[in-house]
Amino acid sequence: MEYDLMTEKVNEELMESVIKQMKEDNIKFIRLQFVDINGTAKNIVIPFKEDDMADLFVEGMLFDGSSIAGFVGINESDLVLKPDIHTYSRVSWRPEESAVCRFICDVWTPDGKPFVGDPRGILKKSLAKIGKMGLQYNIGPEPEFFIVDIDDEGYPMPYDEAGYFDVEPLDKGPDFRRELTLNLEELDFEVEASHHEVGPGQNEIAFKFKDALKTADAVITFKQAIKAIVDNMATFDQMDYRVTFMPKPFFGVNGSGMHCHQSVFKGDRNLFSDPNSETGLSKDALHFMGGLLAHAPALTAITNPIVNSYKRLVPGYEAPVYRAYGLKNRSALIRVPAARGKATRIEYRAPDPACNPYLAFAVMLEAGIDGIQNKIDPGEPTEINIYSLTEEEREAMGIQVLPSSLWEAYHALEEDPLILSTLGDHTSEKFLELKYKEWDEYRVQVFGYEQNKYLDI
Ligand SMILES: Nc1ncnc2c1ncn2[C@@H]1O[C@H](COP(=O)(O)OP(=O)(O)OP(=O)(O)O)[C@@H](O)[C@H]1O
Ligand SMILES: N[C@@H](CCC(=O)O)C(=O)O
Ligand SMILES: [Mg+2]
Ligand SMILES: [Mg+2]
Numbered sequence: 001m002e003y004d005l006m007t008e009k010v011n012e013e014l015m016e017s018v019i020k021q022m023k024e025d026n027i028k029f030i031r032l033q034f035v036d037i038n039g040t041a042k043n044i045v046i047p048f049k050e051d052d053m054a055d056l057f058v059e060g061m062l063f064d065g066s067s068i069a070g071f072v073g074i075n076e077s078d079l080v081l082k083p084d085i086h087t088y089s090r091v092s093w094r095p096e097e098s099a100v101c102r103f104i105c106d107v108w109t110p111d112g113k114p115f116v117g118d119p120r121g122i123l124k125k126s127l128a129k130i131g132k133m134g135l136q137y138n139i140g141p142e143p144e145f146f147i148v149d150i151d152d153e154g155y156p157m158p159y160d161e162a163g164y165f166d167v168e169p170l171d172k173g174p175d176f177r178r179e180l181t182l183n184l185e186e187l188d189f190e191v192e193a194s195h196h197e198v199g200p201g202q203n204e205i206a207f208k209f210k211d212a213l214k215t216a217d218a219v220i221t222f223k224q225a226i227k228a229i230v231d232n233m234a235t236f237d238q239m240d241y242r243v244t245f246m247p248k249p250f251f252g253v254n255g256s257g258m259h260c261h262q263s264v265f266k267g268d269r270n271l272f273s274d275p276n277s278e279t280g281l282s283k284d285a286l287h288f289m290g291g292l293l294a295h296a297p298a299l300t301a302i303t304n305p306i307v308n309s310y311k312r313l314v315p316g317y318e319a320p321v322y323r324a325y326g327l328k329n330r331s332a333l334i335r336v337p338a339a340r341g342k343a344t345r346i347e348y349r350a351p352d353p354a355c356n357p358y359l360a361f362a363v364m365l366e367a368g369i370d371g372i373q374n375k376i377d378p379g380e381p382t383e384i385n386i387y388s389l390t391e392e393e394r395e396a397m398g399i400q401v402l403p404s405s406l407w408e409a410y411h412a413l414e415e416d417p418l419i420l421s422t423l424g425d426h427t428s429e430k431f432l433e434l435k436y437k438e439w440d441e442y443r444v445q446v447f448g449y450e451q452n453k454y455l456d457i
Contacts, residue, residue: 010085018088019053020100025090031102032061032081035119037430038072039303039356042222043102044081057085057089059107065338070430071107071117077167078229079115081105087217092186104217116426123216126197126362126422130369135367136265140192140209140345143353144256146201146249147230148174148239156249158201159241173203176233176448180205181228185378187221189371198318199253209261212365216357219258224354237389245353247304248311255312257319258353260364261337263345264288273344279327280340283375289334290378292364292372296323296333296350297412299367300403300417301435303351303360307406307442312352315343315387320349324382331386333402334378350402359423366422394407407439 017093034045044063046056061257065071065079072079083103093101107118129139137383148156160172168174177194184191190208197204204421205226207218223245230243249253264284272285304313312319320328327332335347351360370376378400386399395403402410410432413419420428 002394010054012076014085015054015057015347018085019050021088022048023050023418025101026096026099027090027101028098029100031085031091031100032083032105033102034081034105034107035190035220035337035356035358036068037117037118037119037359037427037434039220039354039358040069041224042068042166048101060105062110064127065107065115070119070427070434071115073169078110079119079170080108080110082108086127087286089187092183093225097100100337102153103127103304104220108454109161116424117430118319119212119356119427122423122427123213126365127211127213128312130264130365131364134266135381137212137361138209138262138263138265139212139215139347139361140206140359141215141351142204142223142257142259143219143222144197144202144204144258144262145353146244146246146256147176147200147225147241147370148201148249149202150242156244158199158250160196162196163200164196164198166196167235175206176230177203177225179229179233182274183229183368184222187225189218189222197254197256198438199250199255202254202256207289208261212361216361219353219357227334234284242406247309247352247354248261251257254317254408255319256353257312257349258351258357259347259349259353260361261345261347262288262364264368270342270344272346273341275341279336280344281336282374284340285336285344287371287375289336290345290376291367291369291374292334292348293325294371295363295367295419297321297409299360299363301406301413302363302419302423302431303355304409305406305435306354307354310403310405313350314403321396321402322382322386324386325378326382329381329386331383336381341359363419364424367417370418405439406442410435410439415434 027048030046030048031043060080060082062078062080064077067076083105087104091100091102106120107115109115147159149159150158162171173196180192192206192208194205197245227243227403233405236239274281274282313321320333323333326332327336329335333350337347403412
């Protein structure tokens, strides 16, 4: 798929067929949806009026961008939402009577240009660049999440005591996952698998890989859908349980990642596959990994963007800590699953579900392409459990660690011109400003852990 930012025209035939579908779906309300710099979904709702649709698709709708994180100041507040007609879907968890639909929108400026601070626009820009080389970037994400109960004192507790692949009655999640999968299928998702994860209350739903823009849209829809569905169920049951995508909600158990399986296609050909090489991997696959490993410290600021993200990236919980790749190794930052041929892919294991998927996919793509263009050598694969190595052994093998805090990742980002230029001046500045504030707010807090440990001093 090629993304040409400036010449996207609305196809009349498509518009008519979408309007016809909206009438069949009994649509009365339209959600115009986009995300802020944090990847948080935002929307404005307008009533469906058939006569206004052509205008909406062509001209878009003005809105005030000054209260959206990472967008604009009040002195230049007008922005335009341009619905992407390909993203039409009925919002399946809202009533069927007088139904609601949504379009995911691009954000433009009133003078008819893509707004530089729109995360979706930033991803489209990187995809347009590789589109010109005839390439398509695919991502298959594995978002993990916890379902928690809120106890009488307001603290979250895991919703069940089950573990990896458990079944009911230990696993209390089958109804959620069933309901969610049915809803997601209505939203045109191909759910590949769902299961209880390692942590108590932890679940995973993996959906089929698609090109990176569709996947980023899907991640946002997925998070919204599951929160809305679980909230509806909790209201119905008069219970206070909810979903969290917080990367490490509990000390001492696995956190929630969003591993990203990735491949690059040229037409029908998977660039990562080479049946004649010993490993079945092509040079491009190795170089793409070389690029990811080289830019990993800066990437981490985007793929793991909150202070809590770094409580997940610690040894012993299947989350990556070390900058290495392995052909089977789940303790390395990059794993190459065994599938070959068309299904050849690499799995970048750092991202967590708190990231803005548009920004995360854009920076991973640019890092990988940098690797291909500059033939960055990823070194030899590491097949031992890296968690069990001593620091000296790791150093001898040349394995470096990922940033251990948001503050370290912040500095790594500041020093990586490729990743900064992928975000563009506007978003880099806003992102660094936000993260500086977040770190500053965090570092002065005093936690229960410290009071317990030091009170007797
Ligand atoms: N060619 C491809 N390019 C990108 N992603 C792909 C490709 N083929 C398959 N995938 C995606 O890989 C993801 C799942 O892979 P898989 O089941 O191997 O996960 P896993 O890493 O083994 O799971 P876990 O981490 O939970 O143990 C899915 O999203 C799937 O669509
Ligand atoms: N939950 C682990 C991943 C477990 C798995 O491999 O599925 C993580 O934080 O990345
Ligand atoms: Mg998992
Ligand atoms: Mg995985």
